Amino acid sequence: MARSTVLVTGMSGLIGGALRSHLAARYELRALNRRPVEGVPCHQADVADLEAIQPAFKGVDAVVHLAASVGMSAPFDEILRANVVGTYNVLEASRRAGVRRVVYASSGATVSGYERDMPYRALAEGRYDAAPAWTPLTHETPVRPAGLYGVSKVWGEALARHYADAHGLSVICVRIGHVTAEDRPRSPRDFSVWCSQRDIVRMIELCLAAPDTLRFDVFFAVSNNTWGYRDLDHARQVLGFQPLDAAETYR
Amino acid sequence: MARSTVLVTGMSGLIGGALRSHLAARYELRALNRRPVEGVPCHQADVADLEAIQPAFKGVDAVVHLAASVGMSAPFDEILRANVVGTYNVLEASRRAGVRRVVYASSGATVSGYERDMPYRALAEGRYDAAPAWTPLTHETPVRPAGLYGVSKVWGEALARHYADAHGLSVICVRIGHVTAEDRPRSPRDFSVWCSQRDIVRMIELCLAAPDTLRFDVFFAVSNNTWGYRDLDHARQVLGFQPLDAAETYR
Numbered sequence: 001m002a003r004s005t006v007l008v009t010g011m012s013g014l015i016g017g018a019l020r021s022h023l024a025a026r027y028e029l030r031a032l033n034r035r036p037v038e039g040v041p042c043h044q045a046d047v048a049d050l051e052a053i054q055p056a057f058k059g060v061d062a063v064v065h066l067a068a069s070v071g072m073s074a075p076f077d078e079i080l081r082a083n084v085v086g087t088y089n090v091l092e093a094s095r096r097a098g099v100r101r102v103v104y105a106s107s108g109a110t111v112s113g114y115e116r117d118m119p120y121r122a123l124a125e126g127r128y129d130a131a132p133a134w135t136p137l138t139h140e141t142p143v144r145p146a147g148l149y150g151v152s153k154v155w156g157e158a159l160a161r162h163y164a165d166a167h168g169l170s171v172i173c174v175r176i177g178h179v180t181a182e183d184r185p186r187s188p189r190d191f192s193v194w195c196s197q198r199d200i201v202r203m204i205e206l207c208l209a210a211p212d213t214l215r216f217d218v219f220f221a222v223s224n225n226t227w228g229y230r231d232l233d234h235a236r237q238v239l240g241f242q243p244l245d246a247a248e249t250y251r
Numbered sequence: 252m253a254r255s256t257v258l259v260t261g262m263s264g265l266i267g268g269a270l271r272s273h274l275a276a277r278y279e280l281r282a283l284n285r286r287p288v289e290g291v292p293c294h295q296a297d298v299a300d301l302e303a304i305q306p307a308f309k310g311v312d313a314v315v316h317l318a319a320s321v322g323m324s325a326p327f328d329e330i331l332r333a334n335v336v337g338t339y340n341v342l343e344a345s346r347r348a349g350v351r352r353v354v355y356a357s358s359g360a361t362v363s364g365y366e367r368d369m370p371y372r373a374l375a376e377g378r379y380d381a382a383p384a385w386t387p388l389t390h391e392t393p394v395r396p397a398g399l400y401g402v403s404k405v406w407g408e409a410l411a412r413h414y415a416d417a418h419g420l421s422v423i424c425v426r427i428g429h430v431t432a433e434d435r436p437r438s439p440r441d442f443s444v445w446c447s448q449r450d451i452v453r454m455i456e457l458c459l460a461a462p463d464t465l466r467f468d469v470f471f472a473v474s475n476n477t478w479g480y481r482d483l484d485h486a487r488q489v490l491g492f493q494p495l496d497a498a499e500t501y502r
Contacts, residue, residue, distance in 0.1 A: 076339060076343075080335070080336065080339075084331070084335060084406075085331065088327060088331075092327075113412065113416050116416055139393075142390075142391050143409060144412055144416070145409050145412060146413075146416075147413065147417070148410075150409075150413065151410050151413050154405065154406070155335075155402065155405070155406045155409065158394055158396050158402045158405035158406065159402050161394070161395055161396060161402075162364070162396050162397075162399065162401065165367055165395070165397075166398070
């Protein structure tokens with residue numbers, strides 16, 4: 001039986017690299033990337049150019065859309081091009097090509113504006129005595145984006161909902177926490193929002209493997225952090241996601 | 252005492268016209284409009300051009316941002332230019348000019364995707380026997396945008412939240428229902444989502460007059476419709492909004 005073909009945008013990034021090593025044995029991987037990616041079929045193009053990226057989607061079963069401008073201080077023009085237009089183009093190209101599912105790399109930045117207020121501020125600052133009890137934010141909590149980056153991820157999720165409703169495209173949004181190159185927490189805030197490389201990779205794999213009937217959903221992805229404030233119950237219930245790592249291990 | 256200066260974008264539209272007649276006696280009105288608007292100081296420019304619109308914001312106390320591409324079938328490029336970039340530009344120009352408050356014309360289209368499913372579908376289709384009971388959607392219900400237009404309004408609300416948090420700009424989002432030129436319902440759906448001209452005008456005036464401490468909020472604006480599904484309690488509690496009209500009057 002033929003393995004599913006999965007197109008990964010932004011494979012040259014940190015999560016893209018981790019995903020590649022993990023999925024290579026189970027999926028037929030392809031890359032859509034601005035820079036060349038060695039060792040997998042790579043279509044070199046910019047997600048901001050719909051016509052240029054369209055050929056990469058031919059014969060693809062699922063897309064993992066990681067490509068984005070990730071800087072919290074990126075200028076508006078870059079966010080607009082890479083994230084706002086880029087995500088529209090990836091969903092539109094997926095629709096045109098008859099792709100079955102898109103896994104969209106959203107971000108905890110859709111809600112991390114809550115870290116401006118207590119008790120989430122205390123958690124993000126590592127002042128745990130100031131945060132004796134807190135309610136986790138769920139995927140249904142009103143968004144509160146941090147930065148234009150966070151705003152652009154809210155846009156992507158809304159677009160995903162529209163494509164699922166209007167075009168039947170299955171789009172699963174993963175609000176990824178802080179994945180680090182060292183693969184360990186590196187700031188006080190990371191003890192709340194860190195996500196290990198293997199945890200994000202397993203989450204994305206669960207999204208790829210979820211039944212076709214899952215048309216649209218939103219999940220947080222962080223490790224099992226003692227001081228986390230992002231709900232993981234929903235991902236556990238729907239996808240069976242159980243993080244293997246925890247930031248607290250590194251204290 | 253000097254009256255407040257209010258800049259209205261898109262004054263040549265239906266709501267802009269109604270707003271103008273109502274506010275002219277109480278506010279010093281100005282227009283930012285692509286087409287000329289007679290009888291008020293009008294800065295002619297396109298909201299898609301930040302540098303071109305900036306002069307219109309000088310000395311302005313509050314902005315009512317109505318300008319938008321409103322077509323449910325408008326192409327992506329138009330939505331991107333007029334709504335996505337346009338709303339960023341209006342908020343950014345407001346921030347630079349030290350504007351106190353922006354009232355953002357959001358839309359019920361941020362949630363009208365729920366009309367795809369029961370019981371909201373029955374309400375929107377006028378099949379009232381099929382909808383014996385329903386829970387109103389509130390400003391905290393997860394968005395479910397209809398069309399790229401609805402997606403662009405979710406973007407605007409997220410951007411508003413970011414500007415309120417990061418820059419202290421007060422932005423109030425009004426999810427406007429269906430305002431008609433005839434000023435009465437004209438389809439079965441309107442018996443659920445119609446908003447009379449005087450109801451939307453009063454809502455916007457309440458948003459302009461709300462205390463400075465109201466930094467960010469989201470309200471639905473529809474008339475007091477028997478078959479409505481959009482919560483009005485929040486607007487009543489926070490702003491004292493009481494619709495004067497009701498679609499049912501026209502049955």
